[in-house]
Amino acid sequence: DGGITQSPKYLFRKEGQNVTLSCEQNLNHDAMYWYRQDPGQGLRLIYYSQIVNDFQKGDIAEGYSVSREKKESFPLTVTSAQKNPTAFYLCASFPGRMNTEAFFGQGTRLTVV
Amino acid sequence: DAKTTQPPSMDCAEGRAANLPCNHSTISGNEYVYWYRQIHSQGPQYIIHGLKNNETNEMASLIITEDRKSSTLILPHATLRDTAVYYCIVPTSGTYKYIFGTGTRLKVLA
Numbered sequence: 001d002g003g004i005t006q007s008p009k010y011l012f013r014k015e016g017q018n019v020t021l022s023c024e025q026n027l028n029h030d031a032m033y034w035y036r037q038d039p040g041q042g043l044r045l046i047y048y049s050q051i052v053n054d055f056q057k058g059d060i061a062e063g064y065s066v067s068r069e070k071k072e073s074f075p076l077t078v079t080s081a082q083k084n085p086t087a088f089y090l091c092a093s094f095p096g097r098m099n100t101e102a103f104f105g106q107g108t109r110l111t112v113v
Numbered sequence: 114d115a116k117t118t119q120p121p122s123m124d125c126a127e128g129r130a131a132n133l134p135c136n137h138s139t140i141s142g143n144e145y146v147y148w149y150r151q152i153h154s155q156g157p158q159y160i161i162h163g164l165k166n167n168e169t170n171e172m173a174s175l176i177i178t179e180d181r182k183s184s185t186l187i188l189p190h191a192t193l194r195d196t197a198v199y200y201c202i203v204p205t206s207g208t209y210k211y212i213f214g215t216g217t218r219l220k221v222l223a
Contacts, residue, residue: 045211
């Protein structure tokens with residue numbers, strides 16, 4: 001089955017450590033996205049990538065980094081520079097044709113202690 | 114980037130139609146309007162999208178005004194399972210930038 005997979009579902013890290021969240025899709029989609037969601041809030045765009053080896057900052061990119069070396073993969077690294085990293089992180093992919101919908105993963109809940 | 118504005122919350126009686134409005138006054142001529150919903154702590158679920166004509170599928174109907182500056186998502190017979198946050202999104206043409214607004218928290222009441 002085609003889909004978008006985020007792993008792990010729950011992640012715990014100590015303060016000051018970098019952590020990488022995985023996002024893989026087998027939908028052959030060109031564009032991929034990372035969002036952050038805090039309790040009771042909407043989704044805020046961190047980074048997005050339209051094609052391999054290219055990505056752009058979203059509204060809250062500070063303290064995060066991404067790579068897009070393969071079409072299928074768009075990992076997000078939460079660095080120690082991110083002041084409040086505890087949040088729910090969602091990955092999405094989009095075919096790149098405007099008359100089609102985006103697909104979302106089920107999210108990773110990161111807790112930094 | 115096209116911005117969207119939605120009311121923060123709405124209630125609807127079970128079995129009645131839920132009408133969720135969205136304003137997108139800066140939409141460009143070739144940009145689509147998409148609707149998604151998010152049930153607590155899950156990934157958003159696609160509902161419907163449209164360009165200028167009204168659209169209907171098995172989940173909902175989408176009514177877009179003639180000037181395309183606003184739209185309404187209609188859930189014809191709301192059930193308790195439709196309780197969720199509903200997002201109206203207008204992806205930026207050419208960049209495919211998906212920006213979520215604050216959404217509308219719909220509560221369906223028994």
